[in-house]
Amino acid sequence: MNHYPASILNLIKNFGRLPGIGEKTAERLAMHILRARRVEAEQLAQSIMDLKQNTRLCSKCFALSDKELCKICESPARNQSLLCVVEKPADMAAIEQSGAFTGVYHILQGALSPMDGIGPEDIKIRELIKRVENGNIDEIVIATSTTVEGEATASYISKELERFQLRITRIASGVPVGGDLKYVDQVTLKRAMETRHVI
Amino acid sequence: MPDFSTPAIMLRSIDHGDYDLIIKFLTLKQGKVTVIAKYAKKSKKRFSGILELFSVLELVYKTGRGKGLYLLKEASLKEPFMKIRGDIKKTAYASYWTEIINQWLEEGTRQESIYYLFRHVLQALDSGRIPEEALSILFQIRFMKISGFSPNLSLCSTCGIEIDSMEGNSILFDLAKGGIVCKGCASYPSGRLYLSRGTIKQLEWVGSGDIKKAERIRFTSPAIKESLVFLEAFVPYHLGREPRSLSFLRKIR
Ligand SMILES: [Zn+2]
Ligand SMILES: [Zn+2]
Numbered sequence: 001m002n003h004y005p006a007s008i009l010n011l012i013k014n015f016g017r018l019p020g021i022g023e024k025t026a027e028r029l030a031m032h033i034l035r036a037r038r039v040e041a042e043q044l045a046q047s048i049m050d051l052k053q054n055t056r057l058c059s060k061c062f063a064l065s066d067k068e069l070c071k072i073c074e075s076p077a078r079n080q081s082l083l084c085v086v087e088k089p090a091d092m093a094a095i096e097q098s099g100a101f102t103g104v105y106h107i108l109q110g111a112l113s114p115m116d117g118i119g120p121e122d123i124k125i126r127e128l129i130k131r132v133e134n135g136n137i138d139e140i141v142i143a144t145s146t147t148v149e150g151e152a153t154a155s156y157i158s159k160e161l162e163r164f165q166l167r168i169t170r171i172a173s174g175v176p177v178g179g180d181l182k183y184v185d186q187v188t189l190k191r192a193m194e195t196r197h198v199i
Numbered sequence: 200m201p202d203f204s205t206p207a208i209m210l211r212s213i214d215h216g217d218y219d220l221i222i223k224f225l226t227l228k229q230g231k232v233t234v235i236a237k238y239a240k241k242s243k244k245r246f247s248g249i250l251e252l253f254s255v256l257e258l259v260y261k262t263g264r265g266k267g268l269y270l271l272k273e274a275s276l277k278e279p280f281m282k283i284r285g286d287i288k289k290t291a292y293a294s295y296w297t298e299i300i301n302q303w304l305e306e307g308t309r310q311e312s313i314y315y316l317f318r319h320v321l322q323a324l325d326s327g328r329i330p331e332e333a334l335s336i337l338f339q340i341r342f343m344k345i346s347g348f349s350p351n352l353s354l355c356s357t358c359g360i361e362i363d364s365m366e367g368n369s370i371l372f373d374l375a376k377g378g379i380v381c382k383g384c385a386s387y388p389s390g391r392l393y394l395s396r397g398t399i400k401q402l403e404w405v406g407s408g409d410i411k412k413a414e415r416i417r418f419t420s421p422a423i424k425e426s427l428v429f430l431e432a433f434v435p436y437h438l439g440r441e442p443r444s445l446s447f448l449r450k451i452r
Contacts, residue, residue, distance in 0.1 A: 117443035119446075120451070148284040151284040155290075186279060188248060190281070
């Protein structure tokens, strides 16, 4: 590796820091950039700079956005009275990809975790309550994860929202489609059984 | 190295790269151990979402793989304690106890009585048969006793006179001395708390004898308050630092 000049070694080192990229891949990527046309390399560099400069959180739902409001919050096609609460932008992306949800989101930017010292004021719970206070919301779907932290967060939020006239639901977490039952844990199975429905 | 199997309670899980988890367990047979669960973050088949805090599991791991980091091979769920995770207050108490255990215990030292105490309070917390506060008193006082740091609640820590010979209803407790002190021996006012005689009696009952009998002791609400203030100062004092869950607990309580 040391036979490379510093400029290449540097790039290899930086690629190597990316998740899931080992030294060999980092080297291949660096070689690819080296061979690529100048404009391609510039586009890549520029897109990284743009990402860091322009990406912020939507002021309403805290999704990633490059404007004050994200596309979903702005969209007249979305049901603004149906609110889905998730922990992370990736969770929202997963729900969006499923195409099953037509409402809007609230991204908490984390979950409550006593052992990590993450309390209610450290994630976007106050902002969620404010949104509810401002009215126009009929239903809240809590789609935090089924980990201890996610469940505890769901419990906290539903308690905090008790005083409002709202329908509060928790997404059913069930058996994965195509999943072999013997690999499904007892907690999931129990919950799937409890939330079964008529077909 | 052979595979080792033991019941265990999960204490902590940390991401290790994109695929693996490093997990601390309180095991019945080997005390606190650290294992690596390969591909636990990616593969649903391997551990299928059962590696969750406070859960009682049956583990199979390979020992002797480097010092202190074992390779988790199998895990099956015995008690998920679903009602703990579905309740923020229960989760906060369980987290506090977990942090005490995780901070206090040394790796690889068998601690059966702490394992059984922990499992007992988690079961009781999950069942809801005892208020969380009373369970936390039971856990803390018994944990300190098993660990050899039982607070001295019967004699003056300085001169040794008995509590019955002390004056007044409020008895001074000196954190640094780890015990009560009489009025004559009370010196400068730092790290001191007051406990009423009634609370002291109840703490002694709860801290000794059969745990099932002890958990039936009904504290009055002033005694609960006094005991919690006392134990939540006494335990962190001896731990050397305040568990994060404790400040969380104070916020939501
Ligand atoms: Zn938005
Ligand atoms: Zn004295």
